[in-house]
Amino acid sequence: xxxxxxxxxxxxxxxxxxxxxxxxxxxxxxxxxxxxxxxxxxxxxxxxxxxxxxxxxxxxxxxxxxxxxxxxxxxxxxxxxxxxxxxxxxxxxxxxxxxxxxxxxxxxxxxxxxxxxxxxxx
Numbered sequence: 001x002x003x004x005x006x007x008x009x010x011x012x013x014x015x016x017x018x019x020x021x022x023x024x025x026x027x028x029x030x031x032x033x034x035x036x037x038x039x040x041x042x043x044x045x046x047x048x049x050x051x052x053x054x055x056x057x058x059x060x061x062x063x064x065x066x067x068x069x070x071x072x073x074x075x076x077x078x079x080x081x082x083x084x085x086x087x088x089x090x091x092x093x094x095x096x097x098x099x100x101x102x103x104x105x106x107x108x109x110x111x112x113x114x115x116x117x118x119x120x121x122x
Contacts, residue, residue: 001095003051009099010036010044013106014121020048039117043109044102053088054098055079056105066101 010016015038022030029047036044045055058066060082066073072091076084087098110121 001089001098003046003048006046006051006054006098006102007034010102013038013103015039016106038106038109038121039113041109041113043105051089053077053086054102056085056087056101057083057108058085058101058104059083059108062104070097 007018011018017037019035019037020031020033021035022033025031029050032047032049034046034048035042036046043057046053055076063075063081063083063085066085067075070091070093072088072093074086074088075081077086085101087093087101089098093101110118113121
């Protein structure tokens with residue numbers, strides 16, 4: 001998998017926008033972080049240059065289950081570790097599973113949106 005395939009998949013989901021909100025950050029690494037949002041809520045973060053892992057949200061019970069199932073899924077880097085996982089690309093998680101986890105993250109965020117907003121993305 002490469003950054004363009006990953007980015008294209010994220011952007012293919014209904015209502016998704018991308019942003020690089022830390023362009024003026026003093027930390028060079030942070031300036032390369034790309035966030036994918038739906039209704040202005042994050043569901044995925046990835047570094048565009050290093051492309052080592054992505055941060056994905058999921059229900060807490062599923063987050064733990066995934067960490068037990070895959071060595072390359074760990075608690076989310078700099079995020080609430082109850083809800084967020086770091087999913088490493090060059091590990092034991094197949095690309096199709098990573099894409100399904102992106103979709104799960106998206107669905108997790110959409111499910112928490114107010115009904116009038118949520119219905120636009122279903």
